[in-house]
Amino acid sequence: MLELVDVYKTFNLGTINEKKALNGVNLKLEAGDFVTVIGGNGAGKSTVLNAIAGVWPVDSGAIIIDGMNVTGLPEHKRASVLGRVFQDPMTGTTATMEIQENLALAARRGQFRGLRWGITKKEKKEYRELLATLDLGLEDRMTSKVGLLSGGQRQALTLLMATLKKPKLLLLDEHTAALDPKTAAKVLELSDHIIEDHKLTAMMVTHNMRDAIIHGNRLIMMNEGRVILDIKGEEKKRLTVEDLLRKFEEISGEEFANDKALLG
């Protein structure tokens, strides 16, 4: 479903801020894979997701989504096959537009947008039912501006928007990191459900090792712009946080940022 072949990206080439962010990333996802991505700060996790989404062009290598080489396509042209949720709840929605209008925007991802109505009566009915499944009471606030919602509500809405039009690949970048533990758990659960129900292929970046182990069928660890660990199937099911920490030390030869938060 997704193939990354020798992807390289250096930021600010030739300046003192030069930073090799991706150092030959190779990764192949099968359809239906749900991969959790872990790694220390600056390991290149967000950069990989941005490379796939086409936020900027990569320096070299190929990005192939479902057999289509998208390496040369700008961000808005790849959007039709991608769903994305970002860390900051403010980034995934349009604050000055209504809840239902945000959904309508997402429903037209990848379509030509002409002079037909931006949202139809039929859609409004569908969105009401869809929002009801979130169990956040948003179905009664369809015409509220999204700017009035809490971070958790906005993240849940962004998740709906990302998957309203079934994406070939769902990219979640620490999408629960800014939420309180209870809301985070709820949004994570919702993500699980949506991925399962729609049989989506997904990548989820997280700093919580326990979450990385519990969710998905596959786990990759990144360090210094490379995938340094790729665990799937039975092996992943048996994985513990301690295993992960040990593996990281073995491979990278350094101690994983000694951060209690990593243990979840």
Next chain:
Amino acid sequence: MLNLLPVLGSLYLGNHDPMALVRALPGNISQGLIWGIMAIGVYLTYKILNFADLTVDGTMATGGAVTVMLILAGYPPVIAVAMAFVAGMVAGFVTGILHTIFGIPDILAGILSQIALYSINLNITGGKANQAVSVDQFNLLVSLRYISKTILVTGIITIAIIAILYWFFGTERGFTIRATGCNPNMSRAQGINTSVAKVIALVFSNGLVGFAGGLLAQYQGNCDVNMGRGAIVIGLASVIIGEVLGEAIFGNKLNFCGRLLFVVFGSIIYYVVINFVCWLGLPSIDLKLFSAIVVAVFLAVPYLRAKSKNSYRRAAKGGTQ
């Protein structure tokens, strides 16, 4: 002390005839309506697209120049003002390209177009800073001499423009512009070409401004290469006065149509106020200074008010208590 006030008042009003204000009102309204169309253009960029577009100072004069020269060349005033719209669109397109393709920041892109237009406008008028078009010779759409006709014509045009914009911003294409103005990153993630959205908004905004320039030139009976100087400030004043007033009266219930209407009201109020301060004795050479101060105050007050609710000094004193 108190009973001195009426005396002072009548002394002051002695050489200020209040009826003069009333008599000037229709003129203020017609001028406000014409500038209201311009202000709607500014609303599209400043409020919806979140783009401070300074092209408009040039576009206003371009619209005037195109209209007057076409009328003088024998074209009907309707066609002339339609071409002013087109000329404005071209100006907006250039600013849009400078910004989206060449990566020039919004303010600078607008200033470049504005400066370029100064020369272009003089070329349109054959090198003359001023070109007259007389209502006695031509059947103009609007004119100082026929104020009630002007109010009727511009009123109808304004309503038509608001109706069209209301429709447009409810379409899929309109949605892309609203989304781009608010959150360009999200828009791209939803497959919207934000560059195209920006250019479209700039094109229509400047089209409206050029159109308003065409009407203004007919109204005052001439076009002037400086007729757009400070237009952005008048546009912003209208947008902000309208917004403050609209939200004070209707609060959150104000919909898009209402907001556009209030922009036009804002423009009318602006001209009533300007007329009033002139009547009070403000020399006309100080008018632009006055306008700039008004806009600065209206922009600063909401910011300072929000800040005062949230200030360090207040926190040091122990909050609200």
